[in-house]
Amino acid sequence: MNTVVVTNVVKSYGRYRALDGLSFTTGPGVTGLLGPNGAGKTTLIRMLATVLTVDSGTLRLLGRDPSAERLPIRRRLGYLPQEPGFHRSFTVFEFVDYVAILKELTDRRERHDEVRRVIAEVGLAAVSGKRIRALSGGMRRRVGIAQALLGEPELVLLDEPTAGLDPEQRLRFRDLISRIGENRTVLLATHQTEDVAALCGRVVVLDQGRCAFEGTPEELRRVAEGQVWLSPERSGMLSWRTGEGLFRNIGGAPAAARLVEPTIEDGYLLLLGDAAVGVGS
Amino acid sequence: MSDWHVDDDLAARYAGGDLGGTTAASVEAHLLACERCRGSVAAAVPAERLERLWQGIAEVVDAPVPGPFERLLRLLRIEEPTARLLGVTYSLRWPWLAANAVSLLFAVYAAGVNDRWGLLSFLALAPVLPVAGVALAFGRGADPAYEIGLAAPYSVFRLMLMRAAAVLVTSAVLAFAAGFAFLGNWVAVAWLLPALALTTLTLVLSSRFDPVYAGSALALLWLAGISVFAVRDQPLAMFGAAGQVTALAVALVAAALLFLRRDRYQSEES
Ligand SMILES: Nc1ncnc2c1ncn2[C@@H]1O[C@H](COP(=O)(O)OP(=O)(O)OP(=O)(O)O)[C@@H](O)[C@H]1O
Ligand SMILES: [Mg+2]
Ligand SMILES: [Zn+2]
Numbered sequence: 437m438n439t440v441v442v443t444n445v446v447k448s449y450g451r452y453r454a455l456d457g458l459s460f461t462t463g464p465g466v467t468g469l470l471g472p473n474g475a476g477k478t479t480l481i482r483m484l485a486t487v488l489t490v491d492s493g494t495l496r497l498l499g500r501d502p503s504a505e506r507l508p509i510r511r512r513l514g515y516l517p518q519e520p521g522f523h524r525s526f527t528v529f530e531f532v533d534y535v536a537i538l539k540e541l542t543d544r545r546e547r548h549d550e551v552r553r554v555i556a557e558v559g560l561a562a563v564s565g566k567r568i569r570a571l572s573g574g575m576r577r578r579v580g581i582a583q584a585l586l587g588e589p590e591l592v593l594l595d596e597p598t599a600g601l602d603p604e605q606r607l608r609f610r611d612l613i614s615r616i617g618e619n620r621t622v623l624l625a626t627h628q629t630e631d632v633a634a635l636c637g638r639v640v641v642l643d644q645g646r647c648a649f650e651g652t653p654e655e656l657r658r659v660a661e662g663q664v665w666l667s668p669e670r671s672g673m674l675s676w677r678t679g680e681g682l683f684r685n686i687g688g689a690p691a692a693a694r695l696v697e698p699t700i701e702d703g704y705l706l707l708l709g710d711a712a713v714g715v716g717s
Numbered sequence: 718m719s720d721w722h723v724d725d726d727l728a729a730r731y732a733g734g735d736l737g738g739t740t741a742a743s744v745e746a747h748l749l750a751c752e753r754c755r756g757s758v759a760a761a762v763p764a765e766r767l768e769r770l771w772q773g774i775a776e777v778v779d780a781p782v783p784g785p786f787e788r789l790l791r792l793l794r795i796e797e798p799t800a801r802l803l804g805v806t807y808s809l810r811w812p813w814l815a816a817n818a819v820s821l822l823f824a825v826y827a828a829g830v831n832d833r834w835g836l837l838s839f840l841a842l843a844p845v846l847p848v849a850g851v852a853l854a855f856g857r858g859a860d861p862a863y864e865i866g867l868a869a870p871y872s873v874f875r876l877m878l879m880r881a882a883a884v885l886v887t888s889a890v891l892a893f894a895a896g897f898a899f900l901g902n903w904v905a906v907a908w909l910l911p912a913l914a915l916t917t918l919t920l921v922l923s924s925r926f927d928p929v930y931a932g933s934a935l936a937l938l939w940l941a942g943i944s945v946f947a948v949r950d951q952p953l954a955m956f957g958a959a960g961q962v963t964a965l966a967v968a969l970v971a972a973a974l975l976f977l978r979r980d981r982y983q984s985e986e987s
Contacts, residue, residue, distance in 0.1 A: 485868040488985050506983060510870040521861030523805060530781040534805060535862065537798045538869035544797055545776075552775060564779055583865065 438463045438496075439591060439621040440484065445493035447479055447645075454479040456645035457493070466617035468632035468653070469625040470704055471642035477625040478518050480642065481595045484623065485515040498591055498621075511540070514589035518596050518625070520580040524569035528560055528579055531568055535583040554582040557612055559605070574600045581609070585616070592616060594624040598631055610635050629701040633657075639700075641707060649707055653700050660686060660698035660706045667693035674705050723747060723754040728761040786810065799879065802871075806880050807859060808850035809887060817846050817891055825899035837952045839900070841943045843892040844912035845936045850884040851916045852932025856923060867984065874982040877920065885916055907956040910964035915939055917971035924981040 438461045447455040454476045471477050482488040483495060486502045486509055495502050497509050522531055532551045541547040555564050558578040568576060577600050584592060594613075598606050613622055614635055626632065632639050632653055639656050641649035649656060665671075666682045671690030675683050685693065686706050723731070723744055730736050731744050748755050783791065787804030791797065803809060824842045828835035853859045855877045860866065867873055889909065896905025915935050922931035946954040954960065 482985075486984060487864060487867045507870055510868060513868060515865065515868040517864045520865060521863065523861055526805075527781070529779045531862070533781055534801065535865055535869065537801055538866050538871040540870050542796075542798050548776060548780065549772070552779065 439498050440467075440623065441494075441496040442480070443494045443496075445480075445483070445495065446491045447476075447483065447488070448491055454645055455483075458642070458645060458647055459493075460640050460647045460650045462621065462623065462638055462640070464617070464619060464621050465637040466613055466622045466624065466635050467638040467640060468636035469623060469640050469642065470627070470629065470632060471625075471648075472708060475642040476645040477642055478595055479645075481515075481593050481623070481625055482517075484591075485513065485517075485593050486510055487515075509591075512590040514584035514586065514592040516580045516584040516594045516597055520583075522568045522576065522579065524567070526568055527565050528555060528568060528571070528582075529564045531579060532583050532586070536586050539586050541587060550586060554585045557585060558582045559608060574602060574605060577601060578605065581612075588620075590620050592620060592622040594622070596625055596627070598626060598628055606631070629699070629704055633700045641704060643708055656703040656707070657698055657700045659703035662695065663687055663706060664696050664698045664702045665689055665693035666696050667691065674709075721747070722751065723757060725757065725761070728754070728758045732758055732761040732763070784810065786814075802876060803880060803883050806854045806883070808853040808884050809880070813850065813853070814887060814891070817850070817888060818895075820846065821891055821895040825895050828900055833952055836900070837943065837947065839896070840908050840953070840956055841940060843888075843896070843908035844915050844939065846892070847885050847888040847912050848915045848919050848932045848936050848939075850888055851881045851919050852928040854880040854884050854928075856928040858927050858929045872983070874979045877923070877982060881916060881920055885912070888912075907953075907961070910961050910968065911939070911955070914964040914967040914971065917968050917975060921971050921974050921978070924978055 440462045442461070443459050445455050445458045446453065458476070458480065469477050469480070479488065483490060483502075484497060486497075486506050489503065498512055500509055502509055523534070526534065529551060532555060533547065536547045536551050541550055552561070552564070555561055558581050560575065560578055560582065563571065563575065568579065571579070577597065581594065581597055584594060597613075598609055601609060610631065613624070616622055617635075617637075624631070624636075636653055639649070639651065639653050640647060641656070649659070663686055665685045666678070667685055667690045668682060669690055669692070670677075670683045671685045671688070671693075674686040678684050683690075684696075686698075686702050689695075727736075727744065731741060736744065744758075748758060781801070783800070784804050786809050787800045790800040790803060795803075807813060820842060821839070824835070824839035826835075827838050855863075855873075857863045866876070889912070892908065892912075893905070896908075919928060919932045919935055922928075922935070926934075942955060943952075946952060
């Protein structure tokens with residue numbers, strides 16, 4: 437079943453088209469949303485979160501049209517914005533509790549239990565009485581993830597959830613999200629291709645407001661099959677010097693090159709070509 | 718160390734809280750010294766009871782401490798979630814209310830020193846304070862978690878109205894108190910309809926502009942209007958019968974607009 441169906445969606449800011457006829461579908465499980473800066477990931481996530489309306493095209497979320505039935509979607513939604521704001525004088529508990537009220541968890545006792553549960557899920561139980569202004573950036577991000585999990589939402593939208601997390605927390609996050617993704621729809625916008633490889637059953641690549649790729653991470657990896665080379669010399673646009681002193685080249689075979697297995701990142705870079713290295717518009 | 722140990726039966730009764738004070742005390746004294754018995758008592762504590770205890774402790778430690786305004790709302794029998802949502806509003810907290818009160822006191826003091834201009838300064842100020850308070854009560858600029866709140870099921874429109882009403886009531890109470898205590902005549906309420914008109918208009922404009930900008934623009938317009946009449950030497954003209962009727966009409970039209978456009982507050986057109 438497709439829980440997210442995006443059809444020909446257009447969204448402009450003034451005269452600039454941030455989404456330019458975007459279409460893709462996805463269902464339960466974890467879907468990664470990749471794309472260079474400015475590709476439109478946040479714009480898309482904000483629309484899926486019912487915060488922003490479409491200019492044209494249609495959205496179906498959990499089988500409903502957000503322009504007609506916003507409330508039932510919001511009741512089943514968890515959302516971490518790219519730049520979540522916090523009441524900095526609140527404690528972690530107070531902040532998550534505040535969001536829980538906005539999520540209509542009215543019974544105080546049940547609400548507090550749920551707040552404790554999500555705080556423990558992101559490993560912040562020990563600091564739940566600490567003021568948000570006294571937390572580190574990564575901890576604050578985890579507070580943001582915690583509030584997105586309140587009420588066991590069926591559609592979870594996370595905009596760059598792992599930005600600023602240390603390796604241990606990133607691992608913990610993967611564990612948490614993969615468990616949630618077992619029966620619910622999780623969409624995460626990210627720049628971390630390792631997270632996509634480790635976590636996502638599907639990946640959608642956005643480029644300049646359009647869908648440049650839609651499939652499994654393995655299919656994205658295979659985009660670069662037979663095109664990644666290690667060689668003593670630099671060749672082409674997409675190449676960089678690795679730790680061993682050899683150049684990793686993506687594209688045509690350079691002289692004295694050895695073919696290597698591509699990664700998802702290689703596939704992604706090849707797909708976006710110039711845009712990925714910042715040459716395009 | 719003695720040969721005496723806490724047997725299973727004693728452990729169960731201790732964990733269940735069924736021992737008398739003296740026996741319990743001697744069990745505790747022994748537990749301090751004997752690891753083996755600590756183990757058997759720990760095993761005898763029912764998990765469910767421990768869980769409940771722990772929940773109780775967590776609740777005491779975590780539960781948010783309501784501020785004074787929130788407690789006042791609870792006394793007025795407003796439900797806990799609503800009181801929380803109002804209590805976090807910047808312009809319903811002590812610093813803002815205190816600043817409000819101080820400004821009003823200055824204005825009534827001025828009114829005491831110089832009848833006409835002082836009175837005007839009070840009447841001009843009294844509606845600006847709730848407008849500023851409303852502008853700082855909701856929206857992207859004033860509410861850091863606005864984006865998260867927008868995606869939550871709780872109605873943003875309802876939240877806005879509740880906070881605006883609470884701000885209006887608190888600033889009105891302050892201005893009434895100041896006005897009646899120090900001026901003591903009809904002019905002490907002449908600001909009320911203009912205040913209502915200006916705050917409702919602020920809410921209407923907030924569907925398109927950040928409330929802080931909307932509020933500032935309206936406050937400036939209001940003060941400009943006051944100045945125009947003041948330089949024409951009719952300082953109180955805006956508070957006469959015609960002014961009051963106009964204010965009432967504006968407030969009603971704004972309220973109708975607000976109601977008709979209520980859906981626009983629930984998401985962004987960009
Ligand atoms: N509120 C806005 N007003 C004007 N332009 C905007 C606004 N929000 C986004 N844009 C523009 O829309 C385009 C897409 O932005 P968006 O934030 O969706 O990109 P993104 O894929 O999330 O990028 P990043 O990886 O940097 O987060 C960008 O060119 C951006 O400048
Ligand atoms: Mg973004
Ligand atoms: Zn013993």
